[in-house]
Amino acid sequence: MNHHFHGKNVNYTYAEINLKTLRLNLAAVRKEAGRAGTPQGVKICSVIKSNAYGHGMNETAKALADFGSEYLGTADYRESLILSDFLNKHSKKKAKILCLGILTEEKKFFDEVVTRNIEASIADVGIAKMLNDYAGSVNRKAIVQIQIETGMNRIGFPLSEAYEAVEAISKMKNLKVKGIYSHYATSEIANNAFAKKQLKEFKALVKSLESNVMKFELRHISNTGGILNYKDPYFNMVRPGISLYGYYPDRKKVVKDIGIKPVMTLRSRVNFVNNVPKRQSISYGRLHFTEKPVRIASIPIGYGDGYSRLLTNKSKVLINGRPYKTVGAVCMDWVMADVGNSHDVNVNDEVILFGEDYPAYRLSEITGSIVYEVICNVSSRVQRVYTY
Numbered sequence: 001m002n003h004h005f006h007g008k009n010v011n012y013t014y015a016e017i018n019l020k021t022l023r024l025n026l027a028a029v030r031k032e033a034g035r036a037g038t039p040q041g042v043k044i045c046s047v048i049k050s051n052a053y054g055h056g057m058n059e060t061a062k063a064l065a066d067f068g069s070e071y072l073g074t075a076d077y078r079e080s081l082i083l084s085d086f087l088n089k090h091s092k093k094k095a096k097i098l099c100l101g102i103l104t105e106e107k108k109f110f111d112e113v114v115t116r117n118i119e120a121s122i123a124d125v126g127i128a129k130m131l132n133d134y135a136g137s138v139n140r141k142a143i144v145q146i147q148i149e150t151g152m153n154r155i156g157f158p159l160s161e162a163y164e165a166v167e168a169i170s171k172m173k174n175l176k177v178k179g180i181y182s183h184y185a186t187s188e189i190a191n192n193a194f195a196k197k198q199l200k201e202f203k204a205l206v207k208s209l210e211s212n213v214m215k216f217e218l219r220h221i222s223n224t225g226g227i228l229n230y231k232d233p234y235f236n237m238v239r240p241g242i243s244l245y246g247y248y249p250d251r252k253k254v255v256k257d258i259g260i261k262p263v264m265t266l267r268s269r270v271n272f273v274n275n276v277p278k279r280q281s282i283s284y285g286r287l288h289f290t291e292k293p294v295r296i297a298s299i300p301i302g303y304g305d306g307y308s309r310l311l312t313n314k315s316k317v318l319i320n321g322r323p324y325k326t327v328g329a330v331c332m333d334w335v336m337a338d339v340g341n342s343h344d345v346n347v348n349d350e351v352i353l354f355g356e357d358y359p360a361y362r363l364s365e366i367t368g369s370i371v372y373e374v375i376c377n378v379s380s381r382v383q384r385v386y387t388y
């Protein structure tokens with residue numbers, strides 16, 4: 001295990017991203033997604049939006065492409081362009097980018113869509129027409145996927161308008177409609193009536209379009225929750241995000257285990273140790289007082305790195321593999337841990353904020369959030385160190 005980067009141009013605080021774990025998670029997800037009858041036919045669109053859920057978009061996406069992910073899902077065109085540039089320079093695999101965000105009237109993106117490996121999601125007939133006209137004007141075809149709204153009420157054609165919209169789009173000569181997809185609102189819950197309704201209605205729409213209007217090479221609706229709970233062989237692509245990074249959408253609701261492990265370990269080192277007498281306060285606002293003389297370990301990570309201030313007085317950290325309580329307000333650059341009278345803890349000792357040995361679920365429970373937010377929040381000043 002290569003956990004030591006002392007003195008090697010690595011900051012005290014860094015996020016170790018284990019690409020081997022990422023590869024194993026992708027394999028576990030692929031196996032799970034394929035189990036419903038069409039094992040070889042299920043493509044993976046790895047969702048790498050928001051800096052690959054904090055893991056570093058370019059490196060993570062390239063690794064996923066190398067490991068065989070057919071598609072990479074981005075949130076918007078800014079991400080798509082950055083990724084496309086990076087892959088063109090650094091990746092031999094021809095993974096495609098599916099932009100899950102909205103294409104707007106800004107024409108600069110039309111050109112990118114028709115000239116690069118980016119597929120656009122279409123949720124508006126007017127925009128589809130503009131893209132079609134643009135593609136025609138430069139003698140190219142734009143590859144698009146149709147986005148259908150079945151329950152999030154976020155983005156996509158509403159079911160009531162979808163059939164006619166696809167009929168209209170199917171006649172646009174410069175658009176190649178490659179796929180059709182929707183997105184679940186509650187798929188992390190097994191056997192959920194709302195998710196079942198979304199699946200049923202989406203499937204009915206796609207089937208009737210396939211009988212009467214056009215065939216779709218790709219049909220997809222499942223995020224991680226869908227892969228785990230709502231497999232259906234009619235669909236031939238899945239869009240996992242959180243599971244690739246080693247977490248279930250909600251540990252309490254998803255009771256299944258497919259063997260995935262956290263990819264990111266947020267690490268730091270003890271930078272300073274104070275001997276603090278009893279009845280002294282720690283950190284801003286004096287939110288914690290010592291009851292007896294203790295040693296306080298100061299760790300150079302704070303909310304500026306994405307270690308939430310809501311963890312104040314509530315979280316634990318692992319120092320040399322053992323859990324210690326954090327005490328006092330989390331600062332921008334520091335958090336303090338009460339190590340009692342232990343002289344086992346000293347400057348330079350290894351700290352884990354979360355990772356395989358202390359999953360980020362615990363922190364999301366404290367902050368009242370979800371694990372997605374804990375990992376996404378690891379900020380840009382935290383160096384990502386890729387290991388294999």
Ligand SMILES: Cc1ncc(COP(=O)(O)O)c(C=O)c1O
Binds near residue numbers: 047239
């Ligand atoms: C459209 C879409 N598909 C797939 C995903 C991946 O979801 P998850 O991380 O729950 O697997 C997301 C992320 O929220 C999404 O917005």
